[in-house]
Amino acid sequence: MKIKAAMLALAFVSAGCGNSAPKKKYSFIHGIVDFLPIDKSANILIYTINPNDCISCLNGFKDYNGQLYHSANLCLYVISVEREVERKALEKKITYLDLRPQKNKSVIWNKNVFDSINYCTKTNLPLTTAAVYNFQHDSVLFAKPVREITDVREISEALSKKP
Amino acid sequence: MMKQRFLLLFVICFLGACTREASSYQFDKPVKVKVDESTIVLTGFPARLQALNDSTAGMIVNQRYLSLYDLNSGKNILNFSADKIDFDSLLQATYQQHYAGQRNYLYDSSAAGGLTNGSCQLHSFYFADNKFYIYANAEVEVQYINDSAKLAGSMKDPKVQAVQQQYGNAEFHFMEFAEFMFVTDEHLRLQKIIPSYPSKSLDLHQATAMYQLAFAADEGSLYSFLIPKGDAYQDMRSPIDAGNQFYSVAKIPQNNPESAEFLFSNKDVDYKDFSVKDYYSNTHLFKNSKSGLCFLTGKEIYLVGNGKPVFAKGPLPEDEWINSFFDHDNHIVMTTTAIGKKKNPSKMDVAYAVDSVTSRKIRVYDKTRKSWTCTHELPLSLNTEFDITRDKVIYLEKDKDNYYFTSILYHED
Numbered sequence: 001m002k003i004k005a006a007m008l009a010l011a012f013v014s015a016g017c018g019n020s021a022p023k024k025k026y027s028f029i030h031g032i033v034d035f036l037p038i039d040k041s042a043n044i045l046i047y048t049i050n051p052n053d054c055i056s057c058l059n060g061f062k063d064y065n066g067q068l069y070h071s072a073n074l075c076l077y078v079i080s081v082e083r084e085v086e087r088k089a090l091e092k093k094i095t096y097l098d099l100r101p102q103k104n105k106s107v108i109w110n111k112n113v114f115d116s117i118n119y120c121t122k123t124n125l126p127l128t129t130a131a132v133y134n135f136q137h138d139s140v141l142f143a144k145p146v147r148e149i150t151d152v153r154e155i156s157e158a159l160s161k162k163p
Numbered sequence: 164m165m166k167q168r169f170l171l172l173f174v175i176c177f178l179g180a181c182t183r184e185a186s187s188y189q190f191d192k193p194v195k196v197k198v199d200e201s202t203i204v205l206t207g208f209p210a211r212l213q214a215l216n217d218s219t220a221g222m223i224v225n226q227r228y229l230s231l232y233d234l235n236s237g238k239n240i241l242n243f244s245a246d247k248i249d250f251d252s253l254l255q256a257t258y259q260q261h262y263a264g265q266r267n268y269l270y271d272s273s274a275a276g277g278l279t280n281g282s283c284q285l286h287s288f289y290f291a292d293n294k295f296y297i298y299a300n301a302e303v304e305v306q307y308i309n310d311s312a313k314l315a316g317s318m319k320d321p322k323v324q325a326v327q328q329q330y331g332n333a334e335f336h337f338m339e340f341a342e343f344m345f346v347t348d349e350h351l352r353l354q355k356i357i358p359s360y361p362s363k364s365l366d367l368h369q370a371t372a373m374y375q376l377a378f379a380a381d382e383g384s385l386y387s388f389l390i391p392k393g394d395a396y397q398d399m400r401s402p403i404d405a406g407n408q409f410y411s412v413a414k415i416p417q418n419n420p421e422s423a424e425f426l427f428s429n430k431d432v433d434y435k436d437f438s439v440k441d442y443y444s445n446t447h448l449f450k451n452s453k454s455g456l457c458f459l460t461g462k463e464i465y466l467v468g469n470g471k472p473v474f475a476k477g478p479l480p481e482d483e484w485i486n487s488f489f490d491h492d493n494h495i496v497m498t499t500t501a502i503g504k505k506k507n508p509s510k511m512d513v514a515y516a517v518d519s520v521t522s523r524k525i526r527v528y529d530k531t532r533k534s535w536t537c538t539h540e541l542p543l544s545l546n547t548e549f550d551i552t553r554d555k556v557i558y559l560e561k562d563k564d565n566y567y568f569t570s571i572l573y574h575e576d
Contacts, residue, residue, distance in 0.1 A: 051277070052207040052226065055284050055302050056338070058277035081206065083564065089204035093279040125511050150322050151329070 028116045030138045032076075036106045039073045040135040043159050046121075048078045048114050049099075051090060053128045060146040061128050062096060067152045068159075077107045080114035080126065130155050137163040188494075188527045188537040191572040196237040198559070198566040203228055203242060205566050211287050212548035214557055220550070220568070221295070222559075226284040227276075229297050229351065234557065234568055243351040245299055250275065250282045254303060257358040258341050266313070267306040268341070275301050283343075286375035291451060293349045296380040300340040307337070342374065344385065357385075357417060364423045366392070370410060379449030379456055379467075385415045386456070386467065388447045389425075399440040399516035404429050411447070412458060412467070431470060432460055436481075440516035445484045452490035459485055464495070474528060478535065482521070489551040494536060495528045496573065498549040498556060525556055525571070539571075 029046070038044055045068070047061060077099055081087045087109045094100060099107055118124050121131045121143035131143035132155065142158030149155065198205065209222035215231070219240065224230045229243040251270045259268045275282050283301035290296075307314035317323065317337055326333055342359040365372060370389040372378075377388035391409040410425040411432060429435075434442065445461035456467040461484045464474040474495055479485070488497040502518040511517070523541040528534075547559045556571045 049278075053277075055275075055277050055300075059274050059302060059338075062274075062278075085200065085204050086206045090206060090278075095273070095276070095280040096278045099278065122509060123511055124509055125515060125517070150325055 027120050027138050029120050029133055029140070030135065032108070032113060032117070033133070033135050036076065037073060038076060038106055038135075042074055043141060043161065043163075044074055044076060044133045044135060045155070045159060046076045046078065046117060046131045046133055048080070048117050048123075048129045048131070050080045050114070050126050050128050053126075054147075057128045057146045060149070061130070064130060064146065064149065064152050064155060065098060068156060073106075075105065077105065078114050078117055079107065079109045080111045081109050082111045132158040132161070134163040139163045187576045188496075189574055189576060190525065190539045191574075193569045193571050195560065195567040195569050196235065198232065198237050198568060199239040200566070202239050203230060208547050208559060208561070210285075210548070212550050212557065212559065213288070213290055214550045214552045215290050217552065217554075220557060221288060221290060222548070223285050223288060226286065227279075227281050229285060229288050229295065231351070232568065234570060237568055241351050243295070243297065243345075243347060243353075244281075245283050245285065245345065246281055248282060248353075248356075250301055253343070253356065254301075254341055257343075257356075258303075258360070261358070261360055262310070265308065265310040267308055269304040269306070270301070270341075271304065287378060289379050289449065291380060292382065294354075294380075295345075295347045295349070295351060296378070296385070297345040297347065298342070298374040298378060299345060300342045300375070302338050303341045305337050305339045344374070344380070359385075360420070362415070362420050362423065364421045365389070365413060368410060368413075368425055369407075370413065370425070372413060372415070376443075377447040377449055379451075381456075383417060385417060386449055386458075387413050387415060388449075389413055390443065396439045399514075400438045402435070403437045403439050403442040404434050411460070414467075426467065426470065427458065427460075427465065432463065432465070433476060434460075437461075438516070441484075446486050448487065450488065450490075453492070454490065457488075457490060459488060461485060464488060464490070474530075478528065478533070483524075487549040487551050489553060491553070493530055495530060496551050496556070497526050497528065498541070498551065498558075499524050499526055525573070527573075 033040065033044060047065065049061060079099065081090060098105060118129060121129065121140045123129045123143050123145055125145065127145040127147065129143060129145050130149060132141045134141055141161050141163060142155065203224055206225050209224055210226065212220060212222045214220045218234050219231055220234050221229055221231050227244055231240045232238065233240055254268050254270045272282065283299045285297055285299045288295055288297045323335060344357040344359060345353060346355040346357065347353050369392045371392050372387035373390050374387050379386040389411055391407065408428060410428045412426040414424040414426060416422055441461065446459060447461060448459040450457050454466055457473055458465050458467050462476040462479060463472055465472050473490055480501065482503060483499045483501040486498045486500055488495055500520055501522040503521045505512055505517065505519050520543060523543060523545055525539040525541060527536040529536045545558060545560065549556065549558045554572055554574060556573065558569055560567045560569050
């Protein structure tokens, strides 16, 4: 009788609580966004920025970012820098306000995060890129290097897309 | 027996480090010197590295400075930036006057430096006769107020047409690059600014000057690498040749740019097996040697003065490209990179024709015997510019904390 009860308990555990069922594997982006003060109920705009990119790409990023009114807690900026000394030097020089630390936006300074996000969005090149990501479905709805985007509406349409 | 085996192993190891094919070159152990970043922090590998003499090198840092360094100590000696030049006035005095009544040029300082407050971007330089020629460009807005031909040409751009088709009449702001050559003395004191206007002579030859990829200069002329203009290729792997005639170099007189001389057509240089990607992304380089100014196509080296080959492509393996060279009397020392297609390329790899590096080498070619004298393997992980002087190969390396100048001394036995 005792054995039967134990078996039953085990069956409940495996079926109901799902402890032994395989866990859903989330993407790298999910893991990053999870810990940021970003509104996870709506589509999130992610810019991965290479500060050494060509001037047209950097201006393209600034142009799109300026045109898209986007709440601070729906946007993530990832800047590709490798060393702390580079980060400090760039932070001092950056004149583009949205990336300044005191702007209280989600800005990550890290080349590995830059590379991993571009890998997840299948734009795995060291280029400044705009991506639209849905946290709830852990899915990338749009991703393109800025140099390939013809019009800001490509991004805004992706932002209003349902996954 | 054991001793013999050990000896044999030792000999094999030695041969592995430097495979001798005919005679007589030795490569010393690499010497690393930390790059001084106390004044300028490097945010990436430099765009161009050129040794100026035995102990000094120049490089374009962060697309903003031409910086000179002592190769023995790594110390940053001098820096040039265009940030103190009033670009608004410069543009009015040059491009605006050149196109007076036809176009309006508008300079926006907030757009000129990307994320920071620079006035333009520096891309390349050339050092000769104690002068630095520094190529810079700035993105500026152009209104074609009375230049209907240029406006009509711009409206034919496929991207412009796509936007028009989708959204009807839209207001377009056209951006162009205003290009300049800054000439300084050996102490980086500015002496002259040469504006590089779009040239009718280049247009007629369906060519665009790409100073940012390769150029040289002397007292009277600029020598620029050219790319074919407006050719729509199917993709990056399409052949660059494709039956069209094009020239790869223009000799542009500084005082009369419209009388440019066109050199090295694809009939003179063997570009048949070059893809678009090969032509655009492999090293084209001008370098002075004892015999005169040389032009490297990535596969071959020619004398600019008479068009004769210094090194023809025959002996170089098909997948290998020359990055830099030094032309000695009997030998040519060169650094090469071999590339191969990726096994599982992503969509982006296909679109941008991204390949894998399979080897990096220093090679020595015997000009008399027409054979390789020696090859010396370099680390595969290097991702940098190279330069070669009469006795050393120089490149940059990086670890998690610092950048380093690495020099490999070489000498004949």
